[in-house]
Amino acid sequence: xxxxxREEVLHAAAELFAEQGFHAVGMRAIADAVGVRGSSLYHxxxxxxxxxxxxxxxxxxxxxxxxxxxxxxSPDYASRVRKMMFDHVVYFHEHRMxxxxxxxxxxxxxxxxxxxxxxxxxxxxxxxxxxxxxITEGRDKGEFSCEDPHITTLAILGMVNTINDWYRPHRDGxxxxxxxxxxxxxxxxxxxxxx
Amino acid sequence: xxxxxREEVLHAAAELFAEQGFHAVGMRAIADAVGVRGSSLYHxxxxxxxxxxxxxxxxxxxxxxxxxxxxxxSPDYASRVRKMMFDHVVYFHEHRMxxxxxxxxxxxxxxxxxxxxxxxxxxxxxxxxxxxxxITEGRDKGEFSCEDPHITTLAILGMVNTINDWYRPHRDGxxxxxxxxxxxxxxxxxxxxxx
DNA sequence: TTCGAAATCTAACGAACGTTCGACCGACTC
DNA sequence: GAGTCGGTCGAACGTTCGTTAGATTTCGAA
Numbered sequence: 001x002x003x004x005x006r007e008e009v010l011h012a013a014a015e016l017f018a019e020q021g022f023h024a025v026g027m028r029a030i031a032d033a034v035g036v037r038g039s040s041l042y043h044x045x046x047x048x049x050x051x052x053x054x055x056x057x058x059x060x061x062x063x064x065x066x067x068x069x070x071x072x073x074s075p076d077y078a079s080r081v082r083k084m085m086f087d088h089v090v091y092f093h094e095h096r097m098x099x100x101x102x103x104x105x106x107x108x109x110x111x112x113x114x115x116x117x118x119x120x121x122x123x124x125x126x127x128x129x130x131x132x133x134x135i136t137e138g139r140d141k142g143e144f145s146c147e148d149p150h151i152t153t154l155a156i157l158g159m160v161n162t163i164n165d166w167y168r169p170h171r172d173g174x175x176x177x178x179x180x181x182x183x184x185x186x187x188x189x190x191x192x193x194x195x
Numbered sequence: 196x197x198x199x200x201r202e203e204v205l206h207a208a209a210e211l212f213a214e215q216g217f218h219a220v221g222m223r224a225i226a227d228a229v230g231v232r233g234s235s236l237y238h239x240x241x242x243x244x245x246x247x248x249x250x251x252x253x254x255x256x257x258x259x260x261x262x263x264x265x266x267x268x269s270p271d272y273a274s275r276v277r278k279m280m281f282d283h284v285v286y287f288h289e290h291r292m293x294x295x296x297x298x299x300x301x302x303x304x305x306x307x308x309x310x311x312x313x314x315x316x317x318x319x320x321x322x323x324x325x326x327x328x329x330i331t332e333g334r335d336k337g338e339f340s341c342e343d344p345h346i347t348t349l350a351i352l353g354m355v356n357t358i359n360d361w362y363r364p365h366r367d368g369x370x371x372x373x374x375x376x377x378x379x380x381x382x383x384x385x386x387x388x389x390x
Numbered sequence: 391t392t393c394g395a396a397a398t399c400t401a402a403c404g405a406a407c408g409t410t411c412g413a414c415c416g417a418c419t420c
Numbered sequence: 421g422a423g424t425c426g427g428t429c430g431a432a433c434g435t436t437c438g439t440t441a442g443a444t445t446t447c448g449a450a
Binding site: 242 | 436439
């Protein structure tokens, strides 16, 4: 039994889309990757765009929910931001294929599935707002010396979302080490955590 | 006479590639954008991939050269890094179409024009090395308190290269203001400029 | 005014694309 | 053993793709 064929298709398509881009991958190539004929894919997804939709929305929602569910524990903002960023880096590496698709093929959904596009934008905005809120409140409480929480939030997200562009496990060591360095860079330096 | 038709094609193709991606744009669509038939494009470029090649290599080389030519003037490293980052942000905004193509369609060149791909990688690496060198030497001279110049360099480049993903002039104000905020964030905070 | 090259055109090629359709096959129920 | 149904198949559809070939136009130089 293992995993269902539908999930097998989703994973293979995510991998191919991430490597070559949505338009560079044909339905027959996806089908080949799971050992099936092209027409069989239409038993699980009504169209190629719906396949992209499933990959992007599912993976983005999974990320946001896994990240926002346990924010409460720590009392101080510095620890909360640090944990959030550490988990972000690790999660993005473990799910790098799906997340790459969610980041790169947005305009394709915007064209052919506007409601899926706005849903993704809303999800992403929710996460961004949460990070910006933590930074702003942490600064108001005197934990951070950050000057512009909004721009700083965007800068941070740009940093962590591009790690997958250069990170190679064999060359750069465990992803947890990178996550540690980035977390410190963010909390102690960019946010100016008041010792 | 104005600009030559060849450059007109390059600019139109860069815009379309940036908006929709290499594979989503057909030769006929590029031709339409300049008011010409599809087959006429082959008078200037032998293939679609060569068109991409020209856009990516030309724009990347233009950026690197414009950035590396006047690094000498200032004596202290902090000012040099600050100017380099400020110019980087402004340049990336002014040439955002071409630079987006250079960043996003790398694997397409890798597939069909390996030598162009390695050329781009070398150019980019040159720039990255120069930034890392400034940071390392600045730290050795006691100007910075930065701990890991290599990772910090990658984090910085990830930050500045993703500004175009969210920046909208009407909503976010002059690009020079953003460039100022980012430059300060980089030099004073991430590199820990010793006041 | 004539000539030749540069630039653009029309028309078509074979291939690949996303998608549809109807048949088939195996496993399950009655 | 007959019937049902989810899953897969082969084959084809209309379209678009990148590209080519050859005719035609444009236009400055001789």
